[in-house]
Amino acid sequence: MADRAYITPIADEDLYVLDTASWRVYRPVMDKSKCVECGMCMTYCPVRAIIGTDDKKYKITYDYCKGCGICAAECPRKAIDMVLEGGAE
Amino acid sequence: MAMKEIRLHGRGGQGAVKAAQLVVRAAVNGGKQAQFIPFFGVERKGSPVFGYLRVADEPIRRKTQIYTPDMLLILDDSLVMLPETYAGLKEGGVIIINSTKSAEELNIPPQAGTVAEVDATAIAEKHLGRNIPNTTILGAFGKVSDLVDTETLFSTIEEIFGKENRNCAEEAYEAVTIIKK
Amino acid sequence: MGVIKVLTGNYSASEGAALCRPDLIAAYPITPQSSVVEYLAGKVHNGVLDSNLVQVESEHSAMSVVEGAAYAGGRVFTATSAQGLALMYEPYFRMATLRLPMVMAIATREMTSPETIWSGQQDAMSVRDAGWIQMFCDDNQEITDMVIQAYKIAEDEGVLIPVNVCYDGFYSSHLTTGVDLPLQEEVDAFLPPVHFNHATLDPDHPISLDPMTPGNLLMKYRRSHLEAMKRVPEVVDRIDKEFGDKFGRYYGGMISEYRIEDAEIVIITVGGMTGAGMDAVDAARENGIKAGLVKLRFTRPFPAARVAKALEGKKAFAVIDRSVCFGWSCGPMYMETKASLADAADQYCHFSAIGGLGGADISTDMIYSTIQKLEDNKETKTELETQWYITE
Numbered sequence: 001m002a003d004r005a006y007i008t009p010i011a012d013e014d015l016y017v018l019d020t021a022s023w024r025v026y027r028p029v030m031d032k033s034k035c036v037e038c039g040m041c042m043t044y045c046p047v048r049a050i051i052g053t054d055d056k057k058y059k060i061t062y063d064y065c066k067g068c069g070i071c072a073a074e075c076p077r078k079a080i081d082m083v084l085e086g087g088a089e
Numbered sequence: 090m091a092m093k094e095i096r097l098h099g100r101g102g103q104g105a106v107k108a109a110q111l112v113v114r115a116a117v118n119g120g121k122q123a124q125f126i127p128f129f130g131v132e133r134k135g136s137p138v139f140g141y142l143r144v145a146d147e148p149i150r151r152k153t154q155i156y157t158p159d160m161l162l163i164l165d166d167s168l169v170m171l172p173e174t175y176a177g178l179k180e181g182g183v184i185i186i187n188s189t190k191s192a193e194e195l196n197i198p199p200q201a202g203t204v205a206e207v208d209a210t211a212i213a214e215k216h217l218g219r220n221i222p223n224t225t226i227l228g229a230f231g232k233v234s235d236l237v238d239t240e241t242l243f244s245t246i247e248e249i250f251g252k253e254n255r256n257c258a259e260e261a262y263e264a265v266t267i268i269k270k
Numbered sequence: 271m272g273v274i275k276v277l278t279g280n281y282s283a284s285e286g287a288a289l290c291r292p293d294l295i296a297a298y299p300i301t302p303q304s305s306v307v308e309y310l311a312g313k314v315h316n317g318v319l320d321s322n323l324v325q326v327e328s329e330h331s332a333m334s335v336v337e338g339a340a341y342a343g344g345r346v347f348t349a350t351s352a353q354g355l356a357l358m359y360e361p362y363f364r365m366a367t368l369r370l371p372m373v374m375a376i377a378t379r380e381m382t383s384p385e386t387i388w389s390g391q392q393d394a395m396s397v398r399d400a401g402w403i404q405m406f407c408d409d410n411q412e413i414t415d416m417v418i419q420a421y422k423i424a425e426d427e428g429v430l431i432p433v434n435v436c437y438d439g440f441y442s443s444h445l446t447t448g449v450d451l452p453l454q455e456e457v458d459a460f461l462p463p464v465h466f467n468h469a470t471l472d473p474d475h476p477i478s479l480d481p482m483t484p485g486n487l488l489m490k491y492r493r494s495h496l497e498a499m500k501r502v503p504e505v506v507d508r509i510d511k512e513f514g515d516k517f518g519r520y521y522g523g524m525i526s527e528y529r530i531e532d533a534e535i536v537i538i539t540v541g542g543m544t545g546a547g548m549d550a551v552d553a554a555r556e557n558g559i560k561a562g563l564v565k566l567r568f569t570r571p572f573p574a575a576r577v578a579k580a581l582e583g584k585k586a587f588a589v590i591d592r593s594v595c596f597g598w599s600c601g602p603m604y605m606e607t608k609a610s611l612a613d614a615a616d617q618y619c620h621f622s623a624i625g626g627l628g629g630a631d632i633s634t635d636m637i638y639s640t641i642q643k644l645e646d647n648k649e650t651k652t653e654l655e656t657q658w659y660i661t662e
Contacts, residue, residue, distance in 0.1 A: 009384035023135040025102060025220075067134075084220075110446045114276045117448035125446040150545035152409070152441050154631045 020047065024067035026082040028060055034079035041071035041080060090121075090146050093236055094155045097140030098174050099164035101133050104223030107249075108164075109140045111227065115237045115245040116144050124149045137168060144236045158182060162230060164209070164222050169195050185229050185265075187222045192269045204269035205233045207261045216257045224254040228261030272450045272517075279442035282410040282449050283349065283375040283435065284309040286417030288319045289457040290373070293344035293464070296324040296335040300354040301387045302439040303377040307349060329354035333361035340370040341471045341479060345421065345464035347372065351439055352379035352393040359397065365432050366401030367495065368480060371424035371466055373417055374402075376436040377443040378541070378592075380628045388629020389439040391541060391592035395569075395602045401495060403429075403502060404570040406541040407437040410449050415519055418452070422461050422509050428501045430466060434570075438542035438592075440629065452517055460516055499571045506568060524573035526565045527580055529555065533562025535644040536581060537623075538589040540566045540603055543632045547590070550637035559645045566603055574610035581611065586619035586644040588657070590637065592626040600624070600656050619647045625659025632659060 030041075037057050042050040049065035052058055060071070060080075072080040099105030109125040116123035121144055128139040140162075141155045157177045166188035168174045178184070181202035187209035188195060197204055207229040209222035224246050231239040239262070247255040277285060284306050287295070295314075297307040313319035322339075326332045329350050336346035350358065355376060365372065380390030394404060403423065407413045413435065420433040437443060452460075469479055483491070507523035514520030528548050530536065535554070539547040544565045554561035564580050566573065581587055591601020598605050600622030608615050623640045626632040636659045647654060 023133065025134050110276070113446045113448070117274060117276050123447060126441060127444055128440070149447070150409075151549045151634055152438070152445055152542045153546050153633045156633065156635075 020064045020066045021062055024062075024065060024085050026067045026069065027062065027065065027085050028067070028069065028071050028080045029083050030058075030060060031079045031081065034077045035075075036077055036079075038076065040074050040076060044070050044074045046070065090144075090236075092143055092145035092147070092149060093159045094157070095142040095144070095160040095162055095236075096155045096158040097138075097142060097162045097164070098168045099138045099140070099223075100168070101129065101136045101138050102221075103138075103164045104221045105138045105140050105164055108162075108223035108227055109142045111224075111245055111249060112142060112144070112230070112237060112242070114249070115242045118245065119238050119241050121146060121237075122149050124152070126152060126154075128154065137171065139173075160185065160234065162226060163187065164226055166190060166195060175201075183233060185226065185233055187226050197269055201269065203233065203267060205229055205265050205267050207265040209257075209261060212257050212260050212264065216253050216260070224250055225257040225261045228258030229265040231258065232262045232265050272452045272456070274448050275451050276446060277410060277414075277449045277451075278305065278444055278446050279410050279413055279437050280305040280377060280444070281309050282413040283377075283417055283437070284313075285449070285451055286414040286435075287347045287373070287375070288313055288321075289414075289452060289454060290345065290347070290418055290421045290461055291458075291463075292321050292347040294322040294324060294336060294339040294346045295348065296326050296332045296339075296346075297348045297350065298326055298329045298332050298354060300329070300351050300379075302379060302389075302443045303349045303351045303354070303375070305443075306375055306377070310347075329358040330361060333358040333365065336372060337361050337365050337368075337370065340365070340372055341469065343464065343467055343470040343472075345372070345425075347374070349375035349377065351377045352381050352387075352390075355393045355397060356381065359400070362397065362402070363400045364480075367491070368469060369430040369495065369498070370432060370469065371421070371430055371464075372432040373420040373424060374432065374434050375413075375417065376434050377439045378406075378436050379439040384628070386628040389441050389592070390627050390629070391436070391438075392594070392627070394434060394436045395591075395593040395595075398570050398602070401431065402570060403431050403433040403499075403568065405433065405435060405568045406566065407435065407442065408542055408544040408565065410442065410445065410447050411519070412521065413437050413442070414449055414451065415513065415517070415521070418457055418461060419509050419513050422512075423502070423505055425464060425466055426505045426509075427466075429498055429505055430468065431495070431498055431502070436541065441631075442542045450519075456516065460513065502568075502571050503573060503576070521567060522565075523576075524568045525576045525580065526567060528563040528565070530562040530564065530580055532560060534560040534585045534648055535641055536562050536564055536584050536587040537637065537640060537644075538564045538566060538577070538587060538603065538607060540569065540590070541592065543590055543592065543626065543637070546632060546634045547637050550634045550641060553634065553638060554641045554645075559641060561641050561645075569603060569606075572606045572610065574606075577607055577610045578614070581618070584618065585648040588621050588623050588640050588644055590623045590625065590632065590640065592624075592632070594624060594627075615653075617651060619644060619650045619652055619654065621654035622656045623659065624656060630659065 209225035604622035
């Protein structure tokens with residue numbers, strides 16, 4: 001359909017494969033001894049990398065976390081550290 | 090000296106832009122003409138960054154990308170996998186790369202002349218505690234190329250970034266090795 | 271002699287603006303202009319620049335705020351790009367039609383859609399009929415110099431029209447190079463303090479500014495504005511000479527010409543592509559092609575007479591546009607160049623070249639291909655299809 005070419009720029013392929021995890025330089029690591037499971041980190045995470053588990057606890061998933069550090073900045077207990085990627089878990 | 094075109098390849102956050110601007114400053118301080126244009130896809134950490142750096146005695150008029158570089162300055166050796174990194178390198182072109190790999194592993198293109206490498210990441214982490222290899226690789230640049238007076242380069246690094254960064258550059262100056270002639 | 275500083279294009283604009291002692295600056299950040307105002311904010315914060323810096327929440331507000339300050343007789347400055355320029359269109363139009371002098375830097379950027387943040391000239395071109403004077407810079411030195419000249423042009427009693435100083439987003443705005451910065455005393459001697467008062471709000475002498483205006487009267491204002499535009503070329507040339515005499519840099523006024531005298535082939539450029547254009551002309555000359563270049567420095571008012579004169583006796587020309595003219599199959603400056611020639615256009619082989627949209631590069635090879643195409647067709651006296659700098 002040559003007529004349909006280059007009309008409106010749309011993308012309908014490969015929409016969900018952006019590997020934002022590879023962008024990370026620092027990764028957030030929770031110190032559960034300080035964490036009070038308030039869920040603020042999940043509220044603020046822009047990419048929904050922090051999830052609530054069934055037992056009303058919160059954990060960070062690293063599939064898409066970009067290492068932006070907002071969770072660490074917002075945590076009222078300073079329970080999240082930003083650790084250099086490739087450093088200790 | 091005819092205009093020399095140097096293409097930088099790095100990732101966002103490694104300081105490629107600041108390094109190239111510093112070379113411009115050192116060149117201009119040394120009475121030369123110089124120009125630097127950064128080029129990003131997306132402006133964020135980790136994203137490939139291109140830098141188009143030109144140094145000359147005569148005023149530089151064109152403000153375009155660099156298609157046939159005389160030299161490549163590569164801050165992150167994972168970028169050699171991308172075809173645009175080596176594309177257009179002139180016959181006998183010089184490559185300066187932040188790496189510990191061998192020439193074979195780096196897939197050095199056949200037309201390359203001198204290839205110099207230095208473990209800028211390790212040196213930067215040692216002096217700065219962070220993987221920002223830009224000032225370090227400038228030390229290698231100072232050793233391998235004669236485009237900018239070395240002392241001017243080092244004193245400009247110290248002036249802008251401080252003594253620790255100068256130490257990085259000086260260590261790289263000594264540590265850089267030629268892995269292909 | 272000034273001070274050599276290593277600056278980006280944006281900082282060159284900021285330094286130029288600071289040297290003109292603006293009373294008030296208001297701007298909203300947008301890629302690729304953001305560092306213009308960040309730099310000025312730094313100077314104000316450090317006490318180096320005595321200027322009122324107003325933080326606003328949008329470009330519409332930015333232009334409205336500077337407009338208000340201009341009502342009070344102030345010298346004002348702002349900067350923007352693309353979508354920001356679009357957002358401020360309403361007060362932008364009013365600024366010119368109220369005949370208030372000011373200088374606005376535009377780090378030109380492509381207009382979305384398609385989604386983009388990169389270099390282009392569509393933004394400035396799409397507002398070329400809003401009554402402002404528009405000029406395009408080639409390199410960073412020219413950016414600084416023209417911001418200074420622009421205030422003098424805008425505030426000239428015979429002009430009183432605001433000026434856009436445009437330069438390529440990224441390819442100029444983010445380009446770092448050495449610039450010879452004039453000293454403050456030198457600029458003070460060149461640019462007198464702001465002195466326009468034809469529309470100044472002053473509580474001691476109350477006036478009504480911009481009351482409802484009936485059509486017959488409105489037309490007189492428009493006519494007066496167009497008359498003022500006609501006076502601009504002479505003012506531009508005069509100030510170019512004055513600036514050159516004082517600072518040693520002459521730019522040629524409304525246009526500048528490169529290797530034109532014996533040229534058969536002429537390329538016409540706008541903005542930063544000019545540098546690569548001159549390199550391409552030199553390369554063509556080495557291959558025996560009699561190429562030359564005209565740089566459209568001012569696009570509003572369009573330098574029709576000077577362009578027509580520069581093309582006199584030549585065989586072929588192309589205009590390289592970094593934007594499109596919707597409704598015509600070509601670029602906007604090509605349209606206007608043809609209009610300058612009127613029937614005389616039939617004497618040339620000519621075509622429009624469009625490239626560098628959305629951040630794409632305009633390389634010396636691309637410009638050379640245009641020169642080659644002109645050379646190959648120079649005897650044909652026909653208009654050819656628009657050439658696009660697209661790699662398929």
